[in-house]
Amino acid sequence: MNRIEIPEDYEDRLAAGRHAAAxxxxxxxxxxxxxxxxxxxxxxxxxxxxxxAERAQALAEELAQRGFDGTDPDRVAWLRLDYLGRLQSLSLSPTIDRLSNPAVADAIQAAWTSAEAARSEHVLHLERTHADLIAARVPDSGGDELxxxxxxxxxxxxxxxxxxxxCSAEVNVEGRLTEFKFLVPNATLDTECEDLSVQATATIQTAQAKAVERLGEILA
Structure with missing residues (x-):
């Protein structure tokens, strides 16, 4: 942020202005x-x-660089979301060849929920530790309308x-994963975990891209 240089005689100028206005x-x-x-x-x-304003800008820049990790209780899936909730990466354990399609799909959704929880907790932490920034927020009717x-x-x-x-993925308008499914029988048995991770990632990201396009229409 570039600060405005306030003249040394700022107060004198205001006083002169008030005198002239009178x-x-x-x-x-x-x-x-x-x-x-x-x-x-x-x-x-x-x-x-x-x-x-400078503190708010620094916090926004720091948040934009953060990633939020999540995994399921059995550590079958790991994924990372960015600060907007967009999928950055997804990895699956080699043990998926011992699991069914629904079990691995559920693990992906559980990992997503975990990452979303981490993202929400971080935002709440920022709100608690920088309460004065929240209190100083100017009412934004335009933002409320959006x-x-x-x-x-x-x-x-x-x-x-x-x-x-x-496989298929479904997200809501904000890009949050609402459903993930493997459609080919024995997909988790017959496909290498690395390949399955890549395809699952691309599928979710494509669904999110559609949501981003729709969100742009809503906000236009």
């Missing part, structure tokens, strides 16, 4: 000048606001299935 004839022009002068922040108020639009579309789902029908 000499204006009563009317709309004087009223407008008075409002502008009243809105001029004090040096201390500006510095406080600039400090808060959140309402997204909430009204929460029932929408976006799915993708591999060309060979190996």
């Amino acid at each position: 000499r204006l004839p009563a009317g709309a022009v004087r009223d407008g000048v008075d409002r502008a002068l009243e809105a001029a922040p004090s040096r201390e108020r500006y510095e406080q606001a600039a400090d808060l 959140r309402d639009r997204i909430a009204r579309c929460s029932h929408e789902r976006f799915a993708h299935t591999t060309d060979d029908d190996l």
Whole structure:
């Protein structure tokens, strides 16, 4: 953030402005000048606001670099989400050849839930440790309206299935995984875990890309 350089004689200029405004004839022009002068922040108020803005920017940049990991109780699947909940990586254990399709699909969804919980907990931690930033937040009716639009579309789902029908994934409009399935019988037995991880990752990411496109339409 680039701070505005406040002149050393800032307060003197405000005082001179108020003195000059007092000499204006009563009317709309004087009223407008008075409002502008009243809105001029004090040096201390500006510095406080600039400090808060710099901290908020630093936190946003730090959050954008974070990844949130999750795994299922049996450690069959591991995955990482970025700060927006987009899938970055997904790995499956070699032991999947001893598990059924539904068991591995459930493990992926459990790992996703774990990563989402880690992401939510981190956001809550930021809110608790930086409560003054939250308190200083300017009411944003536009942002509230956008959140309402997204909430009204929460029932929408976006799915993708591999060309060979190996697996399919479904997400909501915010990109959260709502369903994952292996469609080919014995997929977990007949496919190497690395290949299965790659295809599962691509399938989920493609479904999320569809949700992102829809989200762009909602927010436009």
